[in-house]
Amino acid sequence: MDFDFTSDQESLRDAVRRWVDKGFGFEKRHGIAKAGGKTRAVYGELAELGLTGLAVPEAQGGMGFGAVDAMVVMEELGRGLVNAPYAQGALITPALLAAADAPLRDKWLPKIADASVLVVLAHQERAARYRLNHVTTKARQASGGWVIDGAKSIVPAGDEADAFIVPARTAGADADTQGIALFLVEKGAEGLGVRAYATQDGARAAELTLKGTPATLITADGLATLQRGVDVGIAAACAEAVGLMDKLVELTVEYMNTRKQFGVPIASFQALRHRIADVKMQLELGRSMSYFASLKLGEDAAARKRALSQAKVQLGNSMRFVAQQCLQLHGGIGMTDEYAGSHYFKRLTVLEMTFGDTMHHLGEISSTMHDTAGVFA
Amino acid sequence: MDLNFTPEELEFRAQIRNWVADNLPKEISHKVHNALRLSRDDVQRWAKILGKKGWHGWGWPKEFGGPGWNAIQRHLFEEECALAGAPRVMPFGPVMVAPVIMAFGSPEQQKRHLPGIMSGEVWWSQGYSEPGSGSDLASLKTRAERKGDYYIVNGQKTWTTMGQHGDWIFCLVRTSNEGKPQTGISFLLIDMKSAGITVRPIITIEGEHEVNEVFFDNVEVPVDNLVGEENKGWTYAKYLLAHERTNIADVNRSKRELERLKRIAKAEGVYDDARFRDEIAKLEVEVIALEMMVLRVLSAEKSGKQSLDVAGLLKIRGSEIQQRYSELMMLAAGPYAVPYLHDAMEAGWQGEYVGAAYTAPLAGTYFNLRKTTIYGGSNEVQRNIVAQTVLGS
Numbered sequence: 001m002d003f004d005f006t007s008d009q010e011s012l013r014d015a016v017r018r019w020v021d022k023g024f025g026f027e028k029r030h031g032i033a034k035a036g037g038k039t040r041a042v043y044g045e046l047a048e049l050g051l052t053g054l055a056v057p058e059a060q061g062g063m064g065f066g067a068v069d070a071m072v073v074m075e076e077l078g079r080g081l082v083n084a085p086y087a088q089g090a091l092i093t094p095a096l097l098a099a100a101d102a103p104l105r106d107k108w109l110p111k112i113a114d115a116s117v118l119v120v121l122a123h124q125e126r127a128a129r130y131r132l133n134h135v136t137t138k139a140r141q142a143s144g145g146w147v148i149d150g151a152k153s154i155v156p157a158g159d160e161a162d163a164f165i166v167p168a169r170t171a172g173a174d175a176d177t178q179g180i181a182l183f184l185v186e187k188g189a190e191g192l193g194v195r196a197y198a199t200q201d202g203a204r205a206a207e208l209t210l211k212g213t214p215a216t217l218i219t220a221d222g223l224a225t226l227q228r229g230v231d232v233g234i235a236a237a238c239a240e241a242v243g244l245m246d247k248l249v250e251l252t253v254e255y256m257n258t259r260k261q262f263g264v265p266i267a268s269f270q271a272l273r274h275r276i277a278d279v280k281m282q283l284e285l286g287r288s289m290s291y292f293a294s295l296k297l298g299e300d301a302a303a304r305k306r307a308l309s310q311a312k313v314q315l316g317n318s319m320r321f322v323a324q325q326c327l328q329l330h331g332g333i334g335m336t337d338e339y340a341g342s343h344y345f346k347r348l349t350v351l352e353m354t355f356g357d358t359m360h361h362l363g364e365i366s367s368t369m370h371d372t373a374g375v376f377a
Numbered sequence: 378m379d380l381n382f383t384p385e386e387l388e389f390r391a392q393i394r395n396w397v398a399d400n401l402p403k404e405i406s407h408k409v410h411n412a413l414r415l416s417r418d419d420v421q422r423w424a425k426i427l428g429k430k431g432w433h434g435w436g437w438p439k440e441f442g443g444p445g446w447n448a449i450q451r452h453l454f455e456e457e458c459a460l461a462g463a464p465r466v467m468p469f470g471p472v473m474v475a476p477v478i479m480a481f482g483s484p485e486q487q488k489r490h491l492p493g494i495m496s497g498e499v500w501w502s503q504g505y506s507e508p509g510s511g512s513d514l515a516s517l518k519t520r521a522e523r524k525g526d527y528y529i530v531n532g533q534k535t536w537t538t539m540g541q542h543g544d545w546i547f548c549l550v551r552t553s554n555e556g557k558p559q560t561g562i563s564f565l566l567i568d569m570k571s572a573g574i575t576v577r578p579i580i581t582i583e584g585e586h587e588v589n590e591v592f593f594d595n596v597e598v599p600v601d602n603l604v605g606e607e608n609k610g611w612t613y614a615k616y617l618l619a620h621e622r623t624n625i626a627d628v629n630r631s632k633r634e635l636e637r638l639k640r641i642a643k644a645e646g647v648y649d650d651a652r653f654r655d656e657i658a659k660l661e662v663e664v665i666a667l668e669m670m671v672l673r674v675l676s677a678e679k680s681g682k683q684s685l686d687v688a689g690l691l692k693i694r695g696s697e698i699q700q701r702y703s704e705l706m707m708l709a710a711g712p713y714a715v716p717y718l719h720d721a722m723e724a725g726w727q728g729e730y731v732g733a734a735y736t737a738p739l740a741g742t743y744f745n746l747r748k749t750t751i752y753g754g755s756n757e758v759q760r761n762i763v764a765q766t767v768l769g770s
Contacts, residue, residue, distance in 0.1 A: 001379060001380065001381060001382050001383070001386065001449060001672060001675070001676055002378060002379045002676050002679075002680065003378055003672065003673045003676040003677070003683075004378065004676065004677075004680050004682045004683065005378065006378075009378075068378045249767070253767060253768055253769075256768060257768060257769075257770055265770070267768045267770050268770075270761070273760070273761065273764035273765075273768065274757070274760045274761075274764065276764055276767050276768060277689075277759075277760035277761075277763035277764045277767065278760070279767075280690065280763055280764075280766075280767045281690050281693060281694065281763070284670060284687055284690055285663075285666040285667075285670065285694070288666050288669035288670045288673060289662075289665070289666050289669060291378065291380075291669060291673070292380070292665065292666075292669050294378075295378065295379070295380040296380070310661070310662050310665055313658075313659070313662045314662050314663075314665075314666045362655055362658050362659065362662075363651075363655070365658040365661065365662065366651065366654045366655045366657070366658040369639070369654060369657065369658060369661070371636060371639055371640075372636060373632045373635040373636050373639075373661060373664055373665075374628075374632040374635075374664065374665060374668055375380070375665055375668045375669060375672065377632075
């Protein structure tokens, strides 16, 4: 048992932090957000750092790094409030494509590693909430290939992506766990509609419509693969939230020590001191469960899913509490668009609703409860 | 980073597990698993079993006769004992006063006191709190005046846990009124059989006798019983607190009790109520998060690479969790938590239960565990400490 980072992981962290400090200040981020949240250029900068190949196997031109390395990068991207679709393009997609056959992997993964393409998961549907088995989008075979009919919602970086990974139903009813397959759909494919918009957290998303759209089958074992990809996404969201909270708490502490009211720094008031202690509690519980999330990604599917739900419950609670309290501790300035803190607040808010919110995951844990308890249960 | 214990650590745990299974008397673990009343004999019997093996001071280094285990081994030992239903080792001797005697006591004090603590023969109590000195402990007033080879001690200690069984008590006493309150405090070891000591029970909210008042009326304490230097007692007390790290979270016991909560909820028919089970699920996440935080501290101690200053957080969260599981157990029993059957908390009681045997102690445990956010530095004091660390001001 060991929770130390290796020196390579520390170097990786330093590299991302240096890039954030030099090349991705709040002004730049704010500018991108105000201009509509297009971040493909930022994604390209991450590729120059070598980060987009992190989770791609070495055989396909990547680095073949593990979950803890990904966690380190996500924490730093969180700290820097980096709004590029890194988790989607560089972590989740390689996890999904691992289920594809060799020719398909060889075709796409090298381009994903060097970021010449951005491929994102497009799995959300209007009525599904966070349930991955609710898939109404249909796939059928036509003239030797597959075509898809349906719609996907709130697809990250939707109008900046080159391709999408789309769960679609080949058989069964809307909520069946069987009959779901994953497909690759390329930008510009026949019948593919993309309606893009800005999101609350300074990025972009899109609504996709598919009408007889040609698609390539990735795997017929769609739900299990999708679950794995989403679990990778949850771990990434947890780590990003830790970075966001770390920085937001730093900003808040600095503010409390400099802002004076009644002639003294507001850090001297016990009501506020206890508040920041409670914030620290949620931050450290969150960090602990972010580690838990990444370290449990290698477990078998049932244990992994349960652990990731447990992590997302803690992180969901932590991120909402830390964001709300830090905003409150800032007083009026926290409400302004020009102050970085408000943007950390918005990103943390969005992350709670990413890959299942706190209530959803609480329900998952509750409905699959075991008799045993604890980290190793 | 690796969540798993090493093969050596797993082997160590297996050895401990087997030993505990072979040596923990079933009639004692039965009481622990069912929250029944433990007698002095139960607690001391287990202490002596551990002592015979050299494990009553399981955190001690080898030079003082301990096993010399590292932080993770100590954790695994505590966990195995807790999960098996061993009684909580009274910490006052082996965990609290012994490290102070080792670090600051004279060779004579070490020779005199440590063997009795290790063997479990000598029962120690703690004399810190006073009626006027709770969170503001440094304001304590119990006086020790030097007269020749003796200190004459006068004053009163309170909340002395299990002091009714105490052979010895370690006390913080005032030896000077000069300077700051902290600088006039000394650390004295006092034989509780000394003339002038009176122990009076305090019956607490659940109706049990767990804590006491201890009165000192011109008690003569040999100067040899002063630990370290006069007026340095506060430093030693703080050392003791720093020594007390992860076990203040009590996460092992909370894991065991969370499992019991699930059994009670099933038996009472509320396990299938989604609203109730969601509350268990929330608690389960809290327990895992706390355990992860404890494991992080252990890992940091083992490698020495990181400093993790989270003792205050562990105390706050650990105590909140203890309160919550006891609250949910009581709520699971609902109206059957209401009957107060004082004798039903005795093992082997032949009377007629109301509801079920396991419902009898639930309210009492809930009442009793309200203490956890109050003692050991109230959670509000802990928040002050955490805030100081976070804000640096």
